[in-house]
Amino acid sequence: MSSSVEIRSAPHIKSPRSVEMIMRNVVFSLLPVCAFFVYQYGISAAASILVVTAACLLTERLFVRLGRQSGDLSDYSATITGVLLGLTLPPGFPLWMGFVAGFTAIALGKALFGGIGFNVFNPALVGRAFVQAAFPAAIATYTPSFLPGRFTEFIPSSLAWPLMAPADTAAWLKGMQIDAWTGATPLAKWKFEGTLTDAGDLLTSLAGHMAVGPSPALILLCGAYLALRRFMDWRIPAAILGSAGLTAWLIYAIGGTKYPDPFFMLFSGGLILGAVYMATDMATSPVTPRGMWLYGSLIGVLTVMIRYYGGLPEGVMYAILLANAATPLIEQITQPTPFGKGASIRAGRSATYTLHPDYISREEAAAKMSKKRFFKNKPKKP
Amino acid sequence: MNVANPMPSATPAASLVRTLGLVSALCGVIIVGAYQGTYEAAAANRRIALERTVFKIIPAAKSMTEWQATARGIRPAGGEAAEGAIKFYAAYAEDGSLAGIAVEGAAKGYADVVRILYGYSPDCQCINGIGVVATKETPGIGDKIITDKAFLANFKALDVKLDQALAKLANEVKVVKHGSKTDAWQIDAISGATVTSRAVGKAINDSAQALLPILLPEIEKLRKKES
Amino acid sequence: MKDLSQAKNFDEFMEGIWRQNPVFVMVLGMCPALAVTVSAVNALAMGFATTFVLVCSCLLVSLMRKLVPKEVRIATYIVIIATFVTVVDYVIQAVSLELYEALGAFIQLIVVNCIILGRAEAHASKHPPATAMLNALGMGIGFTIGLFALGGVREILGAGKLFGVSLFGANFQPWVVMVLPPGGFFVLGAWLLLFAAIRRKKGIPPAESKGCHVA
Structure with missing residues (x-):
């Protein structure tokens, strides 16, 4: 071939x-x-x-x-x-x-x-x-x-x-x-039994026999390396963790003791791994900067919502899949404005707008703009 | 489009009505025939299905009668069902003595309403055996309520004694976390299928709370099988 | 002469089984095909019920094809189909209540299965009774085969059984997803992929969709 x-x-x-x-x-x-x-x-x-x-x-x-x-x-x-x-x-x-x-x-x-x-x-x-x-x-x-x-x-x-x-793993473990x-993950323990695990322990994953994935601290470190070398956009993980933390904190502040603290939410389950490695997959995430923020916040909010109100303890997977599905739409509504074209394009955004050759020529677009303004300010006929 | 010939071949309305009437009449005859032909067998099937569930819960039972309970007391079912009546089935052993009472209960599970039938023994005032009438719970998880032996063991002498005034259960039927059953009125949930287990417990509790205070004072009515 | 008509009859019969298979080629009647095929028995029962309705309706439609004015033909067909669906509904209740509960509302919904209305309109209303019945029988059997192909795979993977007989022993791990609705889509997709691959290999162009809505 x-x-x-x-x-x-x-x-x-x-x-x-x-x-x-x-x-x-x-x-x-x-x-x-x-x-x-x-x-x-x-x-x-x-x-x-x-x-x-x-x-x-x-x-x-x-x-x-x-x-x-x-x-x-x-x-x-x-x-x-x-x-x-x-x-x-x-x-x-x-x-x-x-x-x-x-x-x-x-x-x-x-x-x-x-x-x-x-x-x-x-x-x-x-x-x-x-x-x-x-x-x-x-x-x-x-x-x-x-x-x-x-x-x-x-x-x-x-x-x-x-x-x-x-x-049967449970029987083997008893032996x-x-x-x-306990074979339950910290999230399942919180959801079904109401016991919280210390967020610091979750961050390192080193304390005792816990049913957790790889250490979030280590994943963040590896992610930082990728972001620093520009192999990954830092915006998506930042948006996911920020929005998830903010949502969890808001619910914690309003709902009080019924809900876990935001740090538990951030470091438990697969949120860190998902935010750093899954959600940043290039083919399935938006390429526009504003789109990345929107996409990330969608994942963060959805994750917390699914964890709190869904039937399953973990929600990162479904949150990311849903946001993947929304990616084309997000990209469409967050198209960047080409340099120098601010006003005219914002005005025309309600109509279909793509990167059309028309807009690339400055003079032409300016001509169009003045025309538009002329029509707009034209006094109405009595 | 074609103005000159708007309706190429219009059929008179009377003919249309006649055809439809004819077809409907023919179809009506076929349906009535099928209904008459299968009515007996279908009714028998339904009765057998219900009896099979009741007899499975109350193994000693050989026959059963349907009753209903209202605020005014209990009476054999038949004719018009009274408003808000609770249906239950009195099952009798071969010699005609009361073998147990099967009562239906329902509560919201994980996917849909879980409908169960449980066997009540008036002698020990306890529940012996449950059967599932309808469930749409996740196969392999929620439907463990039918197969899980440890869970079904909960329904051997599950305590539903009434309090002194015979107005409500002395102890509410409660579903507890897997492996923490301590009292005879508690149900040990299935690990991983807590929601469905709770639905079963709630169905029993709700139905027992409503029915037993009416049923127990009049239990003598049920002692002997009416012929 | 006789040979020719026999070959033609065979063609009429085989049309629904292979060349125009309702499930795999025309992709019609997807609603029952996805909903009730959690086990082989359910699939066969649904297939036979549909076949019965199909054959009876096509026979009656064909017999009346000269009597029915074309303004009311669809109404007539629907009444006829609904009649036989009701008959099937009663019969299944009488035969097995379990089966009736497993198939649920989908027995009544045979009435809107577009294979039947499609056959009545496209074939039975233009052909003599014998041909119409033959064609309808082929279509019905083709539909049944399609449902069985879905139901069989879903029962094997979803419960480790076929016709309720355990295939892998008691320790089998069921694939829960196969008995849930997504499993129906996965299995149907896999079959369609297989048939598309066969067609491409034989050089047959992809079948154009000539159905009505997917009921």
């Missing part, structure tokens, strides 16, 4: 910044997060990430072969999908379900839309949403972190036979004799 000579149309900008290069850096920035996850949960977590990523790569390969869409494994995008998906699943998630999740993520979330760059929804979240609907019990089964022997022994549910139900164990 590929030839040694690439023919492209202008502009011929030579820059080291290619899709491949950005994606590679995202993968690198995810490596510490993965390492931390494996440190928390041992070989089960490592196997889970590997299987999900392998499923994504295989599916990508299959569809690139079958269809006529562009895409290459070396562009790392399927790898990112796989790693992110692996990080959002519970560490003891049965490996065969992880494979299903990876396959669905690429097949349903990406290939059906036409491959890289054409997907409407974040593929990793599509995969997760599918297994959330298909295996609701397994995806809610978390194990506490830092179990003894986590580097020598798999969590039994990981090794379930394909199509078969996983082993471990850890005091104060």
